[in-house]
Amino acid sequence: MIENWLERKEVCICCGSGGVGKTTASAAIALGMAARGKKVVVLTIDPAKRLANSLGLAELGNEERLVEADVEGELWAMMLDPKRTFDDIVEWHAPDERTRDAVLSNRIYQELSNAVAGSQEYMAMEKLYELHQEGRYDLLVLDTPPTRNALDFIDAPKKLAAFIDSRALQFFTAPGALSLKLVGRGGGLVFSGLKRATGIDLLDDLSTFFSSFAGMTEGFRERAGHVNELLADSRTAFVLVTSPRSDAIEEAGWFHHRLMDAGLPFAGAVANRVRPAPPRGDAGAEVEELLDGPLARKVLRTWEEERQLAKRDRANLATLRRRLGRKPIIEIPYIDDDVHDIDGLRKMDEYLF
Ligand SMILES: Nc1ncnc2c1ncn2[C@@H]1O[C@H](COP(=O)(O)OP(=O)(O)OP(=O)(O)O)[C@@H](O)[C@H]1O
Numbered sequence: 168m169i170e171n172w173l174e175r176k177e178v179c180i181c182c183g184s185g186g187v188g189k190t191t192a193s194a195a196i197a198l199g200m201a202a203r204g205k206k207v208v209v210l211t212i213d214p215a216k217r218l219a220n221s222l223g224l225a226e227l228g229n230e231e232r233l234v235e236a237d238v239e240g241e242l243w244a245m246m247l248d249p250k251r252t253f254d255d256i257v258e259w260h261a262p263d264e265r266t267r268d269a270v271l272s273n274r275i276y277q278e279l280s281n282a283v284a285g286s287q288e289y290m291a292m293e294k295l296y297e298l299h300q301e302g303r304y305d306l307l308v309l310d311t312p313p314t315r316n317a318l319d320f321i322d323a324p325k326k327l328a329a330f331i332d333s334r335a336l337q338f339f340t341a342p343g344a345l346s347l348k349l350v351g352r353g354g355g356l357v358f359s360g361l362k363r364a365t366g367i368d369l370l371d372d373l374s375t376f377f378s379s380f381a382g383m384t385e386g387f388r389e390r391a392g393h394v395n396e397l398l399a400d401s402r403t404a405f406v407l408v409t410s411p412r413s414d415a416i417e418e419a420g421w422f423h424h425r426l427m428d429a430g431l432p433f434a435g436a437v438a439n440r441v442r443p444a445p446p447r448g449d450a451g452a453e454v455e456e457l458l459d460g461p462l463a464r465k466v467l468r469t470w471e472e473e474r475q476l477a478k479r480d481r482a483n484l485a486t487l488r489r490r491l492g493r494k495p496i497i498e499i500p501y502i503d504d505d506v507h508d509i510d511g512l513r514k515m516d517e518y519l520f
């Protein structure tokens with residue numbers, strides 16, 4: 168199944184709303200493709216500790232590691248550390264060491280890259296692009312972060328480019344940075360008060376920051392453009408992960424719509440943790456024969472509830488199927504004992520592939 172979606176693809180992006188199983192699906196897809204002879208790397212974001220451990224990713228690091236798994240190809244994994252990647256970009260674009268150090272050690276930059284530019288989404292895209300450029304893998308599988316706005320990552324490259332083009336930035340980076348002098352005059356009192364109180368020369372920091380950053384904006388913009396191209400490329404496949412619950416299905420429909428709108432290559436959806444329908448027929452007689460009255464009633468009630476939930480899942484999936492038109496949906500049932508290691512991922516294999 169999913170190997171058909173990924174035929175001739177070099178990038179697979181697993182997206183979807185929070186908690187539906189993006190990280191698990193990414194890892195299972197990567198493992199499955201590696202088992203089928205490919206050299207695969209999975210870029211994962213903040214996975215559960217147990218999954219990270221089982222992939223040999225006890226700590227964060229922006230380096231891929233070979234996962235010990237008995238596969239025909241190779242499985243590599245990497246846990247994204249957004250901050251480091253942002254630093255890597257500065258490193259990449261800075262014209263010289265002095266500029267690089269000036270930016271990296273700058274307090275404003277540190278704040279920016281921690282908070283504002285905690286645009287994890289964009290950083291993940293950057294790393295993806297970089298690895299794709301290097302061409303060392305047959306397939307890159309990207310897990311996406313649990314964003315409030317589940318689609319932030321699609322807009323991230325555009326947003327960064329917009330920020331770079333923004334008047335605000337140009338205002339500060341204009342030759343002579345008149346603006347800084349203005350700020351200096353108007354805010355002088357504040358800044359010097361701050362300096363006295365904290366020892367931090369904010370104005371100086373600001374001015375160093377913007378003048379070092381100015382030479383790098385072109386590079387950033389260009390990269391954001393390339394990242395956008397990679398996302399829309401026919402070698403990329405977007406896999407939408409969803410749960411069969413109605414709120415998730417609702418979001419998945421909207422997600423799909425947005426992907427199509429943005430002209431991104433949507434491959435299909437994975438409906439994860441689908442409740443299997445209990446066997447048909449009347450269990451009542453059998454249960455009552457085996458169990459005492461009150462217990463039998465309880466069991467039957469649970470049975471009936473399960474049946475209702477399974478029925479609801481089916482109805483929700485039918486809704487999704489209508490929304491997706493001809494695009495395929497793969498169903499993965501609820502797997503007992505949550506999926507947190509290679510064995511668990513292998514259990515998902517049977518459904519995905
Ligand atoms: N088919 C399944 N059966 C049972 N448990 C599952 C299944 N798929 C995922 N899980 C479990 O559900 C939990 C959430 O999965 P996962 O972390 O992959 O979701 P996510 O979409 O990446 O979440 P987030 O949006 O927070 O990143 C994990 O504990 C995982 O082990």
Ligand SMILES: [Mg+2]
Pocket residue numbers: 189190191212213214310311312313
């Ligand atoms: Mg996750």
